[in-house]
Amino acid sequence: xxxxxxxxxLGRGDLRDFKKAIDFGFRSFSRAYGDALESFFDPxxxxxxxxxxxxxxxxxxxxxxxxxxxxxxxxxxWLLVTGTVSCFVVIAVFGxxxxxxxxxxxxxxxxxxxxxxxIPLGIWxxxxxxVQAVITPILDVMQTIPSFVYLxxxxxxLGIGKVPGLIAVCIYxxxxxxxxxxxxxxxxxxxxxxxxxxxxxxxxxxxxxVQIPLALPNIFAGVNQTIMMALAMVVIASMIGVRGxxxxxxxxxxxxxxxxGLMNGLAIVAIAIIFDRVSQKYGQRLQSYRKGLSNG
Numbered sequence: 001x002x003x004x005x006x007x008x009x010l011g012r013g014d015l016r017d018f019k020k021a022i023d024f025g026f027r028s029f030s031r032a033y034g035d036a037l038e039s040f041f042d043p044x045x046x047x048x049x050x051x052x053x054x055x056x057x058x059x060x061x062x063x064x065x066x067x068x069x070x071x072x073x074x075x076x077x078w079l080l081v082t083g084t085v086s087c088f089v090v091i092a093v094f095g096x097x098x099x100x101x102x103x104x105x106x107x108x109x110x111x112x113x114x115x116x117x118x119i120p121l122g123i124w125x126x127x128x129x130x131v132q133a134v135i136t137p138i139l140d141v142m143q144t145i146p147s148f149v150y151l152x153x154x155x156x157x158l159g160i161g162k163v164p165g166l167i168a169v170c171i172y173x174x175x176x177x178x179x180x181x182x183x184x185x186x187x188x189x190x191x192x193x194x195x196x197x198x199x200x201x202x203x204x205x206x207x208x209x210v211q212i213p214l215a216l217p218n219i220f221a222g223v224n225q226t227i228m229m230a231l232a233m234v235v236i237a238s239m240i241g242v243r244g245x246x247x248x249x250x251x252x253x254x255x256x257x258x259x260x261g262l263m264n265g266l267a268i269v270a271i272a273i274i275f276d277r278v279s280q281k282y283g284q285r286l287q288s289y290r291k292g293l294s295n296g
Contacts, residue, residue, distance in 0.1 A: 030156050041163045048109055048162050052243070055101035063101070064088055071274070075281035080274075087270040096245065096267050103234055103244035103271065110166055110230045114174040115223060122181025122222075123207070132182065139175040147172055147236050155240055165242030173230040177222035184218025185211050220283035227275045234268055 010018065055063060064085060071084045091100050125132040151168055158164045188211050196210045212219075238246030245264045252261030 026153065026156060034157055037157055038159075038163075041158065044109075044166070045161070045163050048105065048166065051109065052102055052105035055105055056098050060092060060097060071278055074278040076285065077281060080277055080281065084274050084278075087274060091267050091270070094263055094267075096248075096264060099243065099245045099248065099264070100267055100271070102242075103231075103246070103268070106162070106166060106169065106237070106242060106244060107227065107230050107234075107271075110169040110173060111223070111227055113166070113170050114177055114226045114230070117170075118174045118177035118222065118226070119181050119219065122178045122219075123185060123212075125178065125182040126185035126211075135178070139178060142171055143175045147233065151236070151240060160241040162242055164240050165237035168240070169230050169233045169237055172233050173226045176225035176229065177219070180218045180222030180225070181215065184215030184222075187218070188214045217283050217287045220279060220286065224276060224279040224283070227279065228272055231268060231272045231275070 009015075067088060068081050068085050071081045072078075075081070088100070091097060121135065125135055147168065150171055151164075154164045154167050158167070192210060192214065193206060196206050201209065234242075234244055235246035235249050238244060238250050245268050248264040249261050249268075251257065252264070
């Protein structure tokens with residue numbers, strides 16, 4: 001009756017051997033393919049360095065003007081443009097400009113990568129229930145596993161630096177855009193698709209002319225959530241060598257500097273709110289445009 005009172009578990013020796021086998025196997029893989037992976041990601045690293053230096057070394061008024069123009073193009077709101085400019089001026093006054101530009105650089109690159117990977121993957125999921133059944137559990141793991149856990153294999157393979165940080169950010173941030181792209185395409189009305197078929201539309205015309213335009217509000221909601229989750233990874237990414245606002249926050253936690261942590265934390269919050277409002281406004285404009293077309 002011991003099995004009723006004692007928890008069945010591996011012996012210490014067996015458990016130790018099991019862990020050693022996993023660690024040894026991954027270290028062997030890292031030694032064999034680590035250099036090849038670093039060479040593969042080297043163009044991405046060079047682009048990230050160039051883009052970060054471009055933002056940091058460009059005159060701050062020019063960068064601020066570009067940000068204001070992009071905010072206007074996305075939102076068509078002078079109130080939001082004024083708020084955005086004011087936030088970045090305050091960030092500059094308090095000496096956080098360079099770290100903010102470094103954060104914008106990695107968030108921009110991560111968002112572009114997540115969109116490039118997430119939208120095609122979401123379309124693929126929408127077209128096949130079997131693919132959806134395979135990818136959905138993977139997305140569940142990516143969203144629920146503690147970020148520190150997948151930092152370990154990334155650092156073992158690529159070391160400490162910008163590329164491992166970018167990969168960690170993308171792993172954490174890509175699931176929303178995949179899920180919402182899949183959802184948006186699946187929610188397209190069957191009657192609309194039947195009408196497209198009646199007009200002789202082929203697969204590509206149905207996808208690009210009907211399904212994706214109608215799914216754009218959901219897709220942009222996914223982009224919004226991807227940006228928010230990427231910003232949430234800023235502090236954790238700073239632990240493996242990524243420059244930005246996360247570094248001072250990490251220093252503040254280590255040394256109990258309240259003012260330093262609060263200032264840089266509020267800067268991250270301000271960037272998140274700006275991205276959120278601009279992407280929401282753009283999504284609303286797309287939805288209004290779609291309704292106008294359908295009513296016309």
